Amino acid sequence: MIQLSFTIALKYEIAQQPADFVFNILAARTPCQTVISENLSFEPAIPDGVHTDAVCGNFFTRVRAAPGTLQVRYEATVDIDHHREPPGMIEEVPIANIPPDVLGFIYPSRYCQSDRLLRLAAREFGHLRPGYWRVQAIRDWVMARTAFTPGSSNTTTSALDTIVEQVGVCRDFTHLMIALCRALNIPARFVTGIDYGAAVELGLPDFHAYVEVYLGNRWYSFDPTGITAPMGLVRIGTGRDAADVAFATMFGAVRSFPPVISITALDDPANGYFLPTHSQNALSSSAVGGY
Amino acid sequence: MIQLSFTIALKYEIAQQPADFVFNILAARTPCQTVISENLSFEPAIPDGVHTDAVCGNFFTRVRAAPGTLQVRYEATVDIDHHREPPGMIEEVPIANIPPDVLGFIYPSRYCQSDRLLRLAAREFGHLRPGYWRVQAIRDWVMARTAFTPGSSNTTTSALDTIVEQVGVCRDFTHLMIALCRALNIPARFVTGIDYGAAVELGLPDFHAYVEVYLGNRWYSFDPTGITAPMGLVRIGTGRDAADVAFATMFGAVRSFPPVISITALDDPANGYFLPTHSQNALSSSAVGGY
Amino acid sequence: MIQLSFTIALKYEIAQQPADFVFNILAARTPCQTVISENLSFEPAIPDGVHTDAVCGNFFTRVRAAPGTLQVRYEATVDIDHHREPPGMIEEVPIANIPPDVLGFIYPSRYCQSDRLLRLAAREFGHLRPGYWRVQAIRDWVMARTAFTPGSSNTTTSALDTIVEQVGVCRDFTHLMIALCRALNIPARFVTGIDYGAAVELGLPDFHAYVEVYLGNRWYSFDPTGITAPMGLVRIGTGRDAADVAFATMFGAVRSFPPVISITALDDPANGYFLPTHSQNALSSSAVGGY
């Protein structure tokens, strides 16, 4: 079991008019990821409303903030008991058997224009045996062809840009891997989280984006950037792509400051808590057939 | 009240391997649109499974067909009793009050890259009084700037192409109007249907695409092509854009034939059934706050 | 030596106003391609003016035609005595030594956005030994990854579309190969011509587009589609990309008919004329350092 404790601190300056925010920063609840404790607070204090989306289970927090400074602080401790499976046993799911709520994740979306990648995906991966290893091959292909370069992309960059320019950040790697999976009719989705253990030289802890692919009978995690061990990821939001699960969406004249994030892992083998490591197994934080 | 009876006939040739299909051709059920009778049949007969999506209420029919010819026939009669409202009374909904399931329709999607149109939408429509008439102004702007030209676009054409090239078919008009609404934080979605009464010179009856915008407390219909009276539209599928609600999605080596569609309207004033006309009122086929 | 005789017949319907045309259909004159005879005629007869561009030597014919039918007929016989060179001897030219008039052909152009392909080109071809064989590797890469499919692209399709969608016609193959060469600072240009000996199953004889690359001290021919033997190509226009050398540019309300083209090769070995064949040598139809 993994136990991760983390803090997310966000800060905004709101100009003359009140501004609306939709946050998606609460840790996901799944049969594999249990929230032991959490606290979300606003400074100044303001009422907030949380709603959960029906398809992915995201917790969206909506607030309306007055002009001035808004600080958001979220602290949580989660236990993660991944479903682990030997990769060689995990099959792709025939179209006819994909659960209805999962089917939408084979369609193209804002940043994952899979409809334009059908030939490329077929040429590169069509000859591989369907299953987990084929998806891993897609992940390796993206990682090998894309340079991780902070500042090289922006909020309009899509999978097509990344396949052409071969550079990006985690969000871009994720969009490209998703688009290639969907081009092969493999359901894939975008996940935001925070990660324990990324290389220090990549900068301060930050939100991370990675991929979940529906295989066998659940969603499995992949990190096409290769900068994290999936075992050390706390899952927050899931959606079709970055358009669905921004950690903060702002409406109004708002100035944002960089998020400040910290995370620690419990190292207590006597009680069954181990530090995240790279695993030979496929890892899932989802329920069977669900989110 | 409107009563429309229609038939949709689809035909496919499936090559050597069985192929999967997902159809989205069943008439929507809403408090305003009642299905009096319907029949969906396959020739040869094959088992089908219908599932309904949680967000939009679409009926997706999934089948697996053997090599050879597949013919699909759907016949239905629907009563449509639109919610009608004087346009001047209908307000836009503040972000804070948009229902959770509706909020996703302000985000960009595959064919509606509203994130890139923020300045353009603000310049063209930002000075207008929020409300139904502002949305109508968007609809008129799209209609005035876009030439309806069959064959001028393809399945990869998006709102950005249409704003640049100013030409398209119903799907393109719809994507552009949706993108402009979302750029102003007005929820908008893509609807497929079939229409009664489109001009004969535009060709044989076909599927139509149009827009629904969330205003006041429900979804209102707009046709940015101007070729139909919204009162004569039978609603079938709704989604973020065309990626969500293709009338047929095929998996495998399949050759498609053009759909054959016919539709008639009941003209029986004595019993309260009138032919569709252009209305001064805003029209909705949705429930309050729902789909 | 090769001798090719060909006819190009073009037909247009001009609506109510006179229309202007710029044609680029006259065979190029180079030290390697000699025009033995040629005749350009218009029906009805109209005055035409020919000008030659300073950079590439194209012959542009400008006419102004009255409403009605315009027929253009060009007949020519050319002798082609290619410069032939063993490929292994041909080096790339260092930037410092590229002739001034050639330097412009390393810059991006309308359909060849080489500036966005720097990483991709470096990854795929950067490790290869510079020279003719590296350019041949680019040609093979494009050919292997692109499906030749008439009707799959249009006049707005660019190299970026082709790298993503992996389908196109000769113009698209050509744009992609040019863009990849330029991304490696290898001058490359677009050539229009007509070809002797293309496979019959590809349809009627038509204009063809192919690539010339500046290597050693002259321009060498490559056909990334693989459908012709470069020895059987009559060179007509050269430019940065298709924007420069359309065989006809029309100004006004004009309806075009498909061009009708025929071509024959002289088979007279006794006098030194051989039919075009695939050659082991690199072929050039240019002067040293010139066009």
Place this chain on the structure above:
Amino acid sequence: MIQLSFTIALKYEIAQQPADFVFNILAARTPCQTVISENLSFEPAIPDGVHTDAVCGNFFTRVRAAPGTLQVRYEATVDIDHHREPPGMIEEVPIANIPPDVLGFIYPSRYCQSDRLLRLAAREFGHLRPGYWRVQAIRDWVMARTAFTPGSSNTTTSALDTIVEQVGVCRDFTHLMIALCRALNIPARFVTGIDYGAAVELGLPDFHAYVEVYLGNRWYSFDPTGITAPMGLVRIGTGRDAADVAFATMFGAVRSFPPVISITALDDPANGYFLPTHSQNALSSSAVGGY
């Protein structure tokens, strides 16, 4: 008459291998712009070769620099005696009369995809009387719809991006205005220069990009950003778009520093030298029919 004296200082750090540079920073020579004195120097001293392009008369300076620091300094004094013409007298040139060397400037280029803007240009400007004032209307349209925002675009941004996103820097305004002119068959080209008198709040003096349009029988200057008076512009390079006339193109591992530019104007009315002002006349720095 205007007399401007200016200095351009460029600085580069070249890594382990020698690097090639192509500079385009020498003041243009035209019947209207006379170079009184100039000096180009390199530190360390290296041999350079200048060549002039046949179409636009640009002076390209090519050097090969060893690893280490390279500093380039160009000082010049130019007299500018603009051709001035009352705008109302200046006509557009019929296609049939456009000089051959000018004709290429109606075709689309890398950053000016005029081929996709035909309908938009016709709708916005097709009803206006052809001539200088129509071009001025295009210039005003671009200026009104585009926000001047440093850092909002990059080297891959094209006219299509700018028409959609309505933001950019001088280069983007210029590309969009050029594309719209060409969509109406009006020859237009990209000019780089340095400007006297731009508003201080826009930052330090820098290279500027602006438009020249072929009207009457010569090229006239327009600045769609509105931040300069065209009378205060020293013309350096001209080309189809930014791909042709970068002030510096680097080949190799080179780090660039921002250019340092200064400029002064001679204020000596007694000798006929006046400070640049906004003029009611159309201004040209070109010869009749030439560059």
